[in-house]
Amino acid sequence: xxxxxxxxxxxxxxxxxxxxxxxxxxxxxxxxxxxxxxxxxxxxxxxxxxxxxxxxxxxxxxxxxxxxxxxxxxxxxxxxxxxxxxxxxxxxxxxxxxxxxxxxxxxxxxxxxxxxxxxxxxxxxxxxxxxxxxxxxxxxxxxxxxxxxxx
Amino acid sequence: xxxxxxxxxxxxxxxxxxxxxxxxxxxxxxxxxxxxxxxxxxxxxxxxxxxxxxxxxxxxxxxxxxxxxxxxxxxxxxxxxxxxxxxxxxxxxxxxxxxxxxxxxxxxxxxxxxxxxxxxxxxxxxxxxxxxxxxxxxxxxxxxxxxxxxxxxxxxxxxxxxxxxxxxxxxxxxxxxxxxxxxxxxxxxxxxxxxxxxxxxxxxxxxxxxxxxxxxxxxxxxxxxxxxxxxxxxxxxxxxxxxxxxxxxxxxxxxxxxxxxxxxxxxxxxxxxxxxxxxxxxxxxxxxxxxxxxxxxxxxxxxxxxxxxxxxxxxxxxxxxxxxxxxxxxxxxxxxxxxxxxxxxxxxxxxxxxxxxxxxxxxxxxxxxxxxxxxxxxxxxxxxxxxxxxxxxxxxxxxxxxxxxxxxxxxxxxxxxxxxxxxxxxxxxxxxxxxxxxxxxxxxxxxxxxxxxxxxxxxxxxxxxxxxxxxxxxxxxxxxxxxxxxxxxxxxxxxxxxxxxxxxxxxxxxxxxxxxxxxxxxxxxxxxxxxxxxxxxxxxxxxxxxxxxxxxxxxxxxxxxxxxxxxxxxxxxxxxxxxxxxxxxxxxxxxxxxxxxxxxxxxxxxxxxxxxxxxxxxxxxxxxxxxxxxxxxxxxxxxxxxxxxxxxxxxxxxxxxxxxxxxxxxxxxxxxxxxxxxxxxxxxxxxxxxxxxxxxxxxxxxxxxxxxxxxxxxxxxxxxxxxxxxxxxxxxxxxxxxxxxxxxxxxxxxxx
Numbered sequence: 001x002x003x004x005x006x007x008x009x010x011x012x013x014x015x016x017x018x019x020x021x022x023x024x025x026x027x028x029x030x031x032x033x034x035x036x037x038x039x040x041x042x043x044x045x046x047x048x049x050x051x052x053x054x055x056x057x058x059x060x061x062x063x064x065x066x067x068x069x070x071x072x073x074x075x076x077x078x079x080x081x082x083x084x085x086x087x088x089x090x091x092x093x094x095x096x097x098x099x100x101x102x103x104x105x106x107x108x109x110x111x112x113x114x115x116x117x118x119x120x121x122x123x124x125x126x127x128x129x130x131x132x133x134x135x136x137x138x139x140x141x142x143x144x145x146x147x148x149x150x151x
Numbered sequence: 152x153x154x155x156x157x158x159x160x161x162x163x164x165x166x167x168x169x170x171x172x173x174x175x176x177x178x179x180x181x182x183x184x185x186x187x188x189x190x191x192x193x194x195x196x197x198x199x200x201x202x203x204x205x206x207x208x209x210x211x212x213x214x215x216x217x218x219x220x221x222x223x224x225x226x227x228x229x230x231x232x233x234x235x236x237x238x239x240x241x242x243x244x245x246x247x248x249x250x251x252x253x254x255x256x257x258x259x260x261x262x263x264x265x266x267x268x269x270x271x272x273x274x275x276x277x278x279x280x281x282x283x284x285x286x287x288x289x290x291x292x293x294x295x296x297x298x299x300x301x302x303x304x305x306x307x308x309x310x311x312x313x314x315x316x317x318x319x320x321x322x323x324x325x326x327x328x329x330x331x332x333x334x335x336x337x338x339x340x341x342x343x344x345x346x347x348x349x350x351x352x353x354x355x356x357x358x359x360x361x362x363x364x365x366x367x368x369x370x371x372x373x374x375x376x377x378x379x380x381x382x383x384x385x386x387x388x389x390x391x392x393x394x395x396x397x398x399x400x401x402x403x404x405x406x407x408x409x410x411x412x413x414x415x416x417x418x419x420x421x422x423x424x425x426x427x428x429x430x431x432x433x434x435x436x437x438x439x440x441x442x443x444x445x446x447x448x449x450x451x452x453x454x455x456x457x458x459x460x461x462x463x464x465x466x467x468x469x470x471x472x473x474x475x476x477x478x479x480x481x482x483x484x485x486x487x488x489x490x491x492x493x494x495x496x497x498x499x500x501x502x503x504x505x506x507x508x509x510x511x512x513x514x515x516x517x518x519x520x521x522x523x524x525x526x527x528x529x530x531x532x533x534x535x536x537x538x539x540x541x542x543x544x545x546x547x548x549x550x551x552x553x554x555x556x557x558x559x560x561x562x563x564x565x566x567x568x569x570x571x572x573x574x575x576x577x578x579x580x581x582x583x584x585x586x587x588x589x590x591x592x593x594x595x596x597x598x599x600x601x602x603x604x605x606x607x608x609x610x611x612x613x614x615x616x617x618x619x620x621x622x623x624x625x626x627x628x629x630x631x632x633x634x635x636x637x638x639x640x641x642x643x644x645x646x647x648x649x650x651x652x653x654x655x656x657x658x659x660x661x662x663x664x665x666x667x668x669x670x671x672x673x674x675x676x677x678x679x680x681x682x683x684x685x686x687x688x689x690x691x692x693x694x695x696x697x698x699x700x701x702x703x704x705x706x707x708x709x710x711x712x713x714x715x716x717x718x719x720x721x722x723x724x725x726x727x728x729x730x731x732x733x734x735x736x737x738x739x740x741x742x743x744x745x746x747x748x749x750x751x752x753x754x755x756x757x758x759x760x761x762x763x764x765x766x767x768x769x770x771x772x773x774x775x776x777x778x779x780x781x782x783x784x785x786x787x788x789x790x791x792x793x794x795x796x797x798x799x800x801x802x803x804x805x806x807x808x809x810x811x812x813x814x815x816x817x818x819x820x821x822x823x824x825x826x827x828x829x830x831x832x833x834x835x836x837x838x839x840x841x842x843x844x845x846x847x848x849x850x851x852x853x854x855x856x857x858x859x860x861x862x863x864x865x866x867x868x869x870x871x872x873x874x875x876x877x878x879x880x881x882x883x884x885x886x887x888x889x890x891x892x893x894x895x896x897x898x899x900x901x902x903x
Contacts, residue, residue: 001402018402018439025439029377034369035362037578038438039529040610044834047529075362082361090360094352094800097808098224099359100529100578106360128842132834134529134579135224136811138845140804 004064008033009077019065024048026064027074035075035103039132046131049104049111050074056111075103078110086110089148097135105131109145118149153338155278193245196321200328202283204257205235205276208328212307212321214241217251219258220268221550222355223580224808225864226801227268229354231276233797234269237346238280238339240304241320248354253552253572261574263550264585264680266765266862269797273860281336283327287320290327294318341795341857350800355576367547367575370535370605376405378596378606379441381431382616383452385827386676387477390429391453398433398448403440406600407433407448412591417561419462422554424588425473426617426677432596438607445609455675473675480522480622480823480830483647486672487624490645491518495668498654501724502664507639511630515703519627519692521890523822524620524681525831527839530578531613534593537603542569545594548577548584555587562591563598582680586618611832619822620681623651623688627696630664635704637715639664644689647672651685651692657735657763658697660728661715676824682812683865686764691817691872691890694760698877699886708759708877709743712736730763734792737854738770741790745852746772755785758877760870766861768792768854771810773846773874775882781903782882782896784814784846787874789867791851794858805863806851813871815840818903821891838893 006013008031015030022041027033027050036059039047043058050059051073078084086109096102105128112119112127119127124145133141196209207215216232232248253261259275262268284304291309292299295316303310310317320327358365383389395407412428413419431450435441458473508514534547543565549555552572560567577584593606608616625644632638640662644652650669659665681687701711713736720732739761743749751757754776761770772788787810796802819838823830831837851867876887879896887895893903 017437018443021439025437028369029437029439032371033362034364034371037529038368038531038607040834042610042833042835045529075360078361082357087360091352091356094356094804096224096353096356096359097226097804098529098577098579099355100366102359103362125843130841132529132839132841134527134581134812134839136808136815136840136845137804138811138840138842139807139849142842142845 002065004067006064006067006072007069008072009074015064017064019063021064023050023059023062023064023067023072027059033074033076037100037103039101039104045101046108047101047104049107049131051107051111054111054114056108075107078106084110085148085151086113086144089144089151092147093140093144095137095140095144097137101131101133105133105141109141109148112145113149119145154335155274155338200324202286202324202328203279203332205279206239206283208320208324210321210324212319213245213247214239214307214320215247215249218248219251219261220272221261221263221552221574221577222250223263223548223550223577223584225263225268225805226353226798227263229351229801230269230797231272232354233346233351234273234276235280237344238277239284240306242306243346243351245307250574250576252574255553261552263580264582266767266865268862270766270859270861277338278336281338282333285333285336286327286330287323289330289333290323291318294323294326347797348795348799351798353801365576366530366578367535367605368530368533368578368607370546370575372535372537372603375603375605376434376436376600377438377441378432378434378593378604379445379609380592380606380612381433381445381448381450382427382612384615385452385477386617386824387455387475387827388452389427389455390431391451393431393451394449398444401440401444401447403436404444405434405436407431407444408599410595410599412588412595413558413562415458415460417558418468419460420554420557421462421464422551422586423558424586424618424677424679425460425471426588430592432599434596434600434604442609472673474673476675477827478674478676479825479827483622487622487645487647490670490672491624491626491643493670495643495645495670498652498667498669499659499725500666501659501662504639504641504664504666507664508628508630508641511638512633513631513703514628515700516626516628517696517699517888518624519695519888520624521622521688522820523622523676524816524820525614525822525837526579526581526583526618526681527614527837528577528579528581528583531610532589532608532616533606534589535603535605536590536593536597538563538594538598539601541565542571543594544571544573545590546573546575547590547593548575548580549587549590550577550580550582550585551587554585555590558587558591559594563594581682582684583618586679610834614832614837615829617677618679619676620684620687621646621649621678625651625689625692627692629696629700631700631704635706637662637700637704641666642693643668645670645672647674647676648678649685651689653685653689653729655727655729657719657730658715660723660725661719663724665724682809683764683869686762686865686869687872690762690764690869691760691876694762694870694873695876695886695888698758698873698880709739709748712739712761734768734854735761735763738768738790738792741852741854742770742772742788745790745850746788748772756878756881758874758879758881760873760877762866762870764869765865767863767866769866769870771867771870771874773871773878775878777882782879786848786850787846789849789851790854791863791867792854792856793863793866794856794860796853797860799853802853802863803851806867807849809863809865809867810849810871811840811845813868814846814875815844817872817875817890818844818893819891
């Protein structure tokens, strides 16, 4: 066990955990930030995507000991009022079905638009390819990313 | 207007406050988050009045509607309350939707599955809405001393033209709640609907995009422990002995123990699975600690012997053999091929198929196969349970709460009244979450630990637990006369452990000589409902075959089907044909028109398919191009007849999902076994369709009619398999008989 001082959604958070603990479980079990989802545990589905210094990152494979002072953003901190352009676009296109993967999809999309504000169709497909949606909402996801890019 | 007797659905009209357990507790946390619209709406009322189990009206006119069915992504939490709201005549922006928990004494049917939510909820929900509206009208009539017939309602307001009086529902609700439930009420004419048939956003949208805790996986309670289970690594194995010492010594671990989920003499129902009834529980403080301890656990497994269990189904109690032994996919294939050559059970026979095949000008025979499939809901199985000496609270993902209650009661030794099942939003279901074994497991662990626990499956546990879509095969034969008329048709289908044949479906009724046969093999690999059970294989097989028969007959594949449907309408063969030829033909004609079938672009390879199941008719045209040796689905057109469409944009979303899911499973879906061990346990090996492989565009067109609504969760799924196969044939010149098609694609020039 060790103490870690984390910077999550602009707030200092202290946790005492095994240094190997993935950020996913630090967020979910220790900080009750449960918007970040467990899907596979091996960085294959994208449900656990967060931002580390603005970059999309699979939190299931990110040990807390590797985070240091880098800023973490989770779905809860993407915007204060749930009005990030990507979130608004998601609502406009009424994307979700079951909703379980959508926080990860949104975080991946938001990171893409951070680094590439006007992505091509192919760039969107490539960036979003690591996020599985078992309900099959891919077309709406792509349309929402385009809408968010245009806003 | 339709006059209905309210006593048909009497239990729905009991006042919640009159029921055991008292009134519904309303908390501000959900009220804040559940407004369906961001438009300016009413604030919270000081007092709520129950008009019936579904409807509460606040003193300021705000309305709470209870959504009865568990939500797994088909959007019933929006569409079912829309039905209530329309008959109640309220403004949707002043509606709050709340998920009902499992209360069979208050709600008619709390089952999500079989595409039946809207179809079976339609009349009860309309009746509940109309009854509450009538009670408000009657209360206003009493207060204003006018005739109820002279009162009209609109958007949560009551009006009396003659006297010029008006009031909001909120002002009248306290009196209305005391009035007797009308014996009979009139339902609206369809052309008076103002919410039904209009697109309304998902009431949970804002909560989903902001990551609010909606799933059982997200449940947290002070003092809660985390539990995981270890199940046998192979079907046919059971626990021999467990060395708990190492796991128990790991940090944060509270206990490690084996436990029974169901006893061998327990009389099961059809939803109590027989997969693994003895498991190892690992319980600790946090998920990561429990995951680590699970890895340190040493379990010795041994082969299980043959076992008989009693299962009580629709046809009474039956003793079912769970065979011992270790099975593999290779062995399954051999046994299935043997069975396919043997005599099978005749399910339907019209005319003289033998004679017709003998005198045929052309005969074609083809065999189709499909593997087991894992559901792979994005949310792995999990459940929260808090069991104390005299009661149990269970909160988890469950499509069929009613069917797990018996097992919970039997296993916990608590009467059903002492068990409360609360309905979490499900991170996918697809049939798999109809089987509530995870609820029993969580409850048993909680009871043993005497603490609230949240039990979580790892993805690997989830993918290797069983309850798969069965493996199937079907051999089709068709006979054409010299004029290329279909004179005989034969389907012989089998599978493990069930056959996929629905003998009375198309083309039964359209062919003079028809034979349907089925056979099955037993196995210890458990199976369960999977998005359109059986149809999801047989629909694709049949429609692929039809394409080949049409080609042999030299006919356009749509026209060939329409010709058969005309026969089924004008001069049907047999009596029990389970489809309406006109509606079936209607979707084919609509998809032909919308896809401009007769003017297909030259660079596009098209496949068509049509199927009727779960009460809804669907036809699909799939356009495929080859880019860099890679098949790319450019566009899918679907024509759907599901009667009245409640929420068109959400309905399209559901349809798009079914199509994407169908393409994914047709191309990639497969679970295989070696020595009883599932060969895929996570998404690195089990391939699910991803963004790049999804169609570039999907158009869903609904047949406009005034027929009562049917469901959409399943019907768009089965036909896609054939639309993909038929388009791939056009692209490659090769027919695809064995799912997943990626296996055959890899051996060709294509890469996937």
